[in-house]
Amino acid sequence: MPADEFRKYGYEVVDWIANYFEHIDEYPVLSQVEPNWLKDNMPASAPENGEDFGTVLADVDRLIMPAVTHWNHPNFHGLFSTSTSSVGVFGEMLTAAFDLKGMLWRTSPVSTELEDVVLDWLRQMMDLPEHFEGIIYDTASVSTMHAIAAAREKAGFSIRDKGMSGRDDVPLLRVYCSEHVHSSIDKGVITLGLGLRSLRKIECNDRFEMIPEKLAAAIEEDIAAGYKPICVIPTIGTTSTSSVDPVDAIADICEKYGIWLHVDTAYAGSTAIVPEYRPLFKGWERADSIVVNPHKWLFTPFDLSVLYCKDLSVLKDAFSLVAEYLKTTGEQSVKNGMDYGIQLGRRFRALKFWFVIRYFGREGLIARLRDHCRLARLFASWVEASDRFELLAPVPFALVCFRACPAGVEDLNALNERIMNDINTSGEAYLSHTKLGDKYTLRLSVGSIRVEERHITKVWDSLNRHLAEGGVA
Amino acid sequence: MPADEFRKYGYEVVDWIANYFEHIDEYPVLSQVEPNWLKDNMPASAPENGEDFGTVLADVDRLIMPAVTHWNHPNFHGLFSTSTSSVGVFGEMLTAAFDLKGMLWRTSPVSTELEDVVLDWLRQMMDLPEHFEGIIYDTASVSTMHAIAAAREKAGFSIRDKGMSGRDDVPLLRVYCSEHVHSSIDKGVITLGLGLRSLRKIECNDRFEMIPEKLAAAIEEDIAAGYKPICVIPTIGTTSTSSVDPVDAIADICEKYGIWLHVDTAYAGSTAIVPEYRPLFKGWERADSIVVNPHKWLFTPFDLSVLYCKDLSVLKDAFSLVAEYLKTTGEQSVKNGMDYGIQLGRRFRALKFWFVIRYFGREGLIARLRDHCRLARLFASWVEASDRFELLAPVPFALVCFRACPAGVEDLNALNERIMNDINTSGEAYLSHTKLGDKYTLRLSVGSIRVEERHITKVWDSLNRHLAEGGVA
Numbered sequence: 014m015p016a017d018e019f020r021k022y023g024y025e026v027v028d029w030i031a032n033y034f035e036h037i038d039e040y041p042v043l044s045q046v047e048p049n050w051l052k053d054n055m056p057a058s059a060p061e062n063g064e065d066f067g068t069v070l071a072d073v074d075r076l077i078m079p080a081v082t083h084w085n086h087p088n089f090h091g092l093f094s095t096s097t098s099s100v101g102v103f104g105e106m107l108t109a110a111f112d113l114k115g116m117l118w119r120t121s122p123v124s125t126e127l128e129d130v131v132l133d134w135l136r137q138m139m140d141l142p143e144h145f146e147g148i149i150y151d152t153a154s155v156s157t158m159h160a161i162a163a164a165r166e167k168a169g170f171s172i173r174d175k176g177m178s179g180r181d182d183v184p185l186l187r188v189y190c191s192e193h194v195h196s197s198i199d200k201g202v203i204t205l206g207l208g209l210r211s212l213r214k215i216e217c218n219d220r221f222e223m224i225p226e227k228l229a230a231a232i233e234e235d236i237a238a239g240y241k242p243i244c245v246i247p248t249i250g251t252t253s254t255s256s257v258d259p260v261d262a263i264a265d266i267c268e269k270y271g272i273w274l275h276v277d278t279a280y281a282g283s284t285a286i287v288p289e290y291r292p293l294f295k296g297w298e299r300a301d302s303i304v305v306n307p308h309k310w311l312f313t314p315f316d317l318s319v320l321y322c323k324d325l326s327v328l329k330d331a332f333s334l335v336a337e338y339l340k341t342t343g344e345q346s347v348k349n350g351m352d353y354g355i356q357l358g359r360r361f362r363a364l365k366f367w368f369v370i371r372y373f374g375r376e377g378l379i380a381r382l383r384d385h386c387r388l389a390r391l392f393a394s395w396v397e398a399s400d401r402f403e404l405l406a407p408v409p410f411a412l413v414c415f416r417a418c419p420a421g422v423e424d425l426n427a428l429n430e431r432i433m434n435d436i437n438t439s440g441e442a443y444l445s446h447t448k449l450g451d452k453y454t455l456r457l458s459v460g461s462i463r464v465e466e467r468h469i470t471k472v473w474d475s476l477n478r479h480l481a482e483g484g485v486a
Numbered sequence: 487m488p489a490d491e492f493r494k495y496g497y498e499v500v501d502w503i504a505n506y507f508e509h510i511d512e513y514p515v516l517s518q519v520e521p522n523w524l525k526d527n528m529p530a531s532a533p534e535n536g537e538d539f540g541t542v543l544a545d546v547d548r549l550i551m552p553a554v555t556h557w558n559h560p561n562f563h564g565l566f567s568t569s570t571s572s573v574g575v576f577g578e579m580l581t582a583a584f585d586l587k588g589m590l591w592r593t594s595p596v597s598t599e600l601e602d603v604v605l606d607w608l609r610q611m612m613d614l615p616e617h618f619e620g621i622i623y624d625t626a627s628v629s630t631m632h633a634i635a636a637a638r639e640k641a642g643f644s645i646r647d648k649g650m651s652g653r654d655d656v657p658l659l660r661v662y663c664s665e666h667v668h669s670s671i672d673k674g675v676i677t678l679g680l681g682l683r684s685l686r687k688i689e690c691n692d693r694f695e696m697i698p699e700k701l702a703a704a705i706e707e708d709i710a711a712g713y714k715p716i717c718v719i720p721t722i723g724t725t726s727t728s729s730v731d732p733v734d735a736i737a738d739i740c741e742k743y744g745i746w747l748h749v750d751t752a753y754a755g756s757t758a759i760v761p762e763y764r765p766l767f768k769g770w771e772r773a774d775s776i777v778v779n780p781h782k783w784l785f786t787p788f789d790l791s792v793l794y795c796k797d798l799s800v801l802k803d804a805f806s807l808v809a810e811y812l813k814t815t816g817e818q819s820v821k822n823g824m825d826y827g828i829q830l831g832r833r834f835r836a837l838k839f840w841f842v843i844r845y846f847g848r849e850g851l852i853a854r855l856r857d858h859c860r861l862a863r864l865f866a867s868w869v870e871a872s873d874r875f876e877l878l879a880p881v882p883f884a885l886v887c888f889r890a891c892p893a894g895v896e897d898l899n900a901l902n903e904r905i906m907n908d909i910n911t912s913g914e915a916y917l918s919h920t921k922l923g924d925k926y927t928l929r930l931s932v933g934s935i936r937v938e939e940r941h942i943t944k945v946w947d948s949l950n951r952h953l954a955e956g957g958v959a
Binding site: 014016018019020022023024026027028029030031032033034035043044046048049050051052055058059060061062063064066068069070073077080081082083084085091092095096097098099100101102103104105106107108109110111112113114118119120121122123126127129130134135137138151152154155158162165171172173174175176177178179181183184185186195196197199200201202203204205206207208209210211240241314315316331332334335346347355356357358360364365368370371372373374375376377 | 503524543546581600628714831
């Protein structure tokens, strides 16, 4: 594409995005199309000849937009509310333009070293000890998989070289987490060939926090049965309720038995930069590895997940392989990103995060996280003050678990599911749910860079209206 | 960021990129900085307060650019020459702006369905049978890992549920590939807990192609030893030399023994859209899975790798898990991307590829691939006609393996290594190398969307000059 044409259409795309961000809360949060709408409206085959980019961009409005669920909408409160900042978009523009593959230092000095710089900045902001060194992956699923792989290797059965099939000298390896963990841990053990059988889920208290005594008892029991505990994964900010497992007490247990401690704080880890939230992280400085996702709650476009390790060389021991075509000379002291995981080529993800940190500054990031937590507590206070709603879990960060519980309704689960589906279908806001015990629980996550008090008020009004519309006054 | 500011800086970033692409061949291909240059020039900590984005953008010139190795430079001929088109950059801009996480259909109808649409377009362009269904991952390493995971599950030992540790009923599982495969296969078996021991590398002929008789003999031998062959991975376009394993003959063997056939054509697969190259792909239509990377040679920014499966439900059987917070109602018939692999959230990668296909059209893509292959053959013809250089492998696609071999030089390996390092250090071009037998082999890969005949001429001149400068006339 000639430079003039690139400028012309580039400006149009910038205008398009500016307009999108400016009017984002006028869109229905959840896409209103039926399954197969997009497929049915697309040509069956690729065009034979190239088309003008103007035509393509017009089709973004015509075909793409109706099928978008707007994650950047300030009323996207489902799952975890994540969002990109404007500077994050600029970062992705340049990353795409460089299009480098960060495998070796020499094929991408900028990517390798900027990654170290921004991860050390984040480490300092989160007040983690200096011995933690980080590496960027795409998602928390992949970060956690690598952490468990490191634990598997450290367990001492030469699994990297000999594997686990055709052997009878590898006992059942066990990984422990609470009942409320993210499904990524299940997928991690599946991928690594440990299987779901290797994952033992530990009971929680009524605040949805792992009970350390139950963990210790499970480990004792497993050791007595001849099994080998290799990894414990407490979560700070679980997916269901954002509950906080007692990491310090769990670290004592890991230390006693020599087990790898991996802390999953993919969602809530960002708040460790806010001084008054640090007590919730007590004990994480004793971890072997920690996952935190700037793409979740630090306004960085998806994807960018960080794995911090006490000793990153364990990952290198587990994964490093240097094929002849990747050997370089004279750079023995440099770090080659490809040595620390399954991916050879790695996107230049550090750039967008560097933009975010510089544009907002430490204080700017802290202010936004504080405000999100304030808004969540405000919403929780309305729930508590109401006699038609109730809180179902503590609110340590910016996620509120609650339900409607008007007097005289027998099937509260059906009621809450109906209310959630009505709101989601209307496009006013997007909520998700979980099950706590047998209770269908609504989840309101506050985390968008565009969220203001009026958006939270809107959800509260909407909930009350949809409750009333269902015939419950 | 206010919309006006977004427009202002967005235009500046567009201008920056336009200028970069326009002048890209004036930069040294390989970054000229020493290790730690970037780190030494960065502040030790994050800024306390936010900075104007103009300051940050100025630092891109001052701090980022010197440390960039320019993968988009038309004289980047190392590894595989990959590049992004301009419209690919526009795709990443919008993907970042939407910032959606394609886990469930409902959280991203657009991502789920556009992925199916463009992968079916590509399938048709490559003339693969209709039963192949695709899924997008980040890299070929991850695609291949999933293919082997599917093979592992299909082998029938319930590894997803029971794993491989603490069992004596899983025989040694074997994966077969040639001596010239990509390191991603080694990493795949490491990750999956099969270990390097499970990977058996089969001897090649003097054209670097797997010898089917050797494969059959290895399988027979393994079966006799009580091992279980689970997967054979021939490559169409190996990393070292772009050689083509005889897939059709290998498919016969896989059929006979009931073994999963995974075809790695991450690099060369793109050329299957060019009719006259299709004979090289004979037999791939019999595969259980195929990996091809549009981010390598279809002008799509990194990352976008595609895994096609004859029966995608095998992947779902191996990986699907639905946590309560991910359950949705009324959409039983939709495809949820998260069910097909380890990653829960998945970037909206299909958009950039849709842009690329529409902007270039089938004919436009074919024309560019044809031209790259023509340029590689042209360069190879110069090598063949010279008495100071020789070809070391056939040139089926657009990669030339060669070396300098002037009369009277004893240590040709040292000579070629010196020439390559001189050229790379000079910044004129970037070449990489491999070892073929005991021969240090130079590799020239042609694949940039910006490459013209003059760039190839420049490398040839540079090689001859650097050869002469070393005192070999």
